Amino acid sequence: MVSNQATRADHGYTITALGRWSILDKKLPPVDAITAVHVYDFDNTLFKTPLPNSKLWTTPTTGQLMSPDIFVNGGWWHDSRILSATGEGVEQEEKRAWNGWWNDKIVELVQLSMQQDDALTILLTGRSEKGFSQLIKRIVASKGLEFDMIGLKPVVGPNHERFQSTMNFKQIFLKSVLGTYTSATSMRIYEDRPKHVDGFRDFFADYNKNIVSRGQNPITGHVIPVAELSTTLDPVVEVAEVQHLINFHNNSIAKERKGGRNARLAIKKAVFFTSYMIQPTDSKRLISLLNNMAPETKDLKNLANTILITARSCPQHILDKIGGLNSKMKWEVTDIGNFQSTLWAARVRPVPANAIYHTDNQVPSVVLGLRRGARPADVNKIRQWQPIPANQSIVFETTVGEKVMLRIDREDQDGEDEQQDRLLPHKGSKRKFPNDDDRQSRHHGRDHGRDHGNGGRDYHNSSQARGGGGDNRGRGGYRGGNASRGNRGGRGGFKGSGRGGKGAHGYRSLDDVDTRESSQSGYGPAAVSYDDNSFPALPQGGPQFQQPLPPPPPYGQPFLIPIPGQWPPPAGNNNQGRPSGGPGPGPDLQNFY
Structure with missing residues (x-):
């Protein structure tokens, strides 16, 4: 026992050091009390994270939104307002625990992990620690889920680590967990992204090869693929939030930004x-x-x-x-x-x-x-x-x-x-x-x-x-x-945007730079329709444009297009309500990646 503790200390693997990876102010269990580690991904594994609506945006634009290289603030995965806009917004959804926005099967598994005394339960996501810590803690707490650790990607790790990608961050994180809890004999990882499933399996193979060469017993690693259950925002909310991204981007480059992302953007x-x-x-x-x-x-x-x-x-x-x-x-x-x-x-x-x-x-x-x-x-x-x-x-x-x-x-x-x-x-x-x-x-x-x-x-x-x-x-x-x-070229509509629009589907998770494997309805009285099987219809009540888009509003104000009978007018200049949305059946995005 003393020898194992000394080895862990030599490598910096202590409970105190491991605790620095978590955003929770919570004491970790003793090393000898843990025999199993259960790791849950957040986006589209535990939580039905909204993705850009492929029936609202052109394919190159979907890639632009997902890419970290188009907007000054990183885009869809880096602006917490996108996640905050889920449903009817944080203030309303927190009261009802984001009902309808969870993968209920994974929630049940988390609850079972919470009841298992010898299991270390971890929520691990590549979302930024700075931008999403408070929001994710509120979402998880509203559902009554308790994790021993919640790991979000910091700019720099506790030991001055730099991360090339989300997968690189997660592997370094898990290595610290296993290096600390040496009594653990198994680890389960629940993940929706096929590419990350392969990455974790490679991680277990390399990790076991390394520890076996030092005379230690291999760990039993299970990576459980989870079917993605993503949704979309209410179309009105989505356009408004994307306009916020654009306003912030335009304001930022006007003040100080120079280089590849200095073009002012607009929705057209x-x-x-x-x-x-x-x-x-x-x-x-x-x-x-x-x-x-x-x-x-x-x-x-x-x-x-x-x-x-x-x-x-x-x-x-x-x-x-x-x-x-x-x-x-x-x-x-x-x-x-x-x-x-x-x-x-x-x-x-x-x-x-x-x-x-x-x-x-x-x-x-x-x-x-x-x-x-x-x-x-x-x-x-x-x-x-x-x-x-x-x-x-x-x-x-x-x-x-x-x-x-x-x-x-x-x-x-x-x-x-x-x-x-x-x-x-x-x-x-x-x-x-x-x-x-x-x-x-x-x-x-x-x-x-x-x-x-x-x-x-x-x-x-x-x-x-x-x-x-x-x-x-x-x-x-x-x-x-x-x-x-x-749209196959995926150039994204302007110089520098092609990286986000490659292929038929441009899914970009957080700040990864690798690509992934993306009824006739919608008829309405307006002159613009989304009714076509090649470009499926939006839900009823979605934005229908009869005129060119108006100039962007000042930053902080929702983007609304004044078409009578389509979108409700703001309730007031400063205190307007958020247009309602919900998970609903949603468009079929199972092949979005």
């Missing part, structure tokens, strides 16, 4: 396409046609939610011709068809027959569903349409609107179209379909490449419905198709 909108948007109830009716056409088709993705007008923002002169945003129009299904059993569509015509409409596709059509590998633009490849019986005809109403997501970009960045070039494939990705040359010969006598007062586009009425028409018929219709494909 990205319009992916303009279309005649179909209500969910009518989408279900249209999908019934698809079920009759392809009843047993596997990996089929249902759409039936739009009739394309134009890719990206619709020019104003076209909007004027078709009645503008929010205008209503009725359509009747006339034919059905498919392309190589990968895409199914319904051809439609306006009601009444002489109504003016516009579409970049050859003919107005609704993509009902497609299989993996197919693109909505493939609807222009359908050559044979089958008329539907009169008794199966469907008449439905649409609303002209835009598919919009939000992005963060430099405040001085030029117009929206230039930024959209980074988000959507278009000019450089045109692909000719069979008989393209034949289609280009049907331009109603217009000269190619010449603007005749309407931007080179035709306006359609029922006499053109069957034959197609329109100067853009040779463009392949749905330019950009699946707009999300344009």
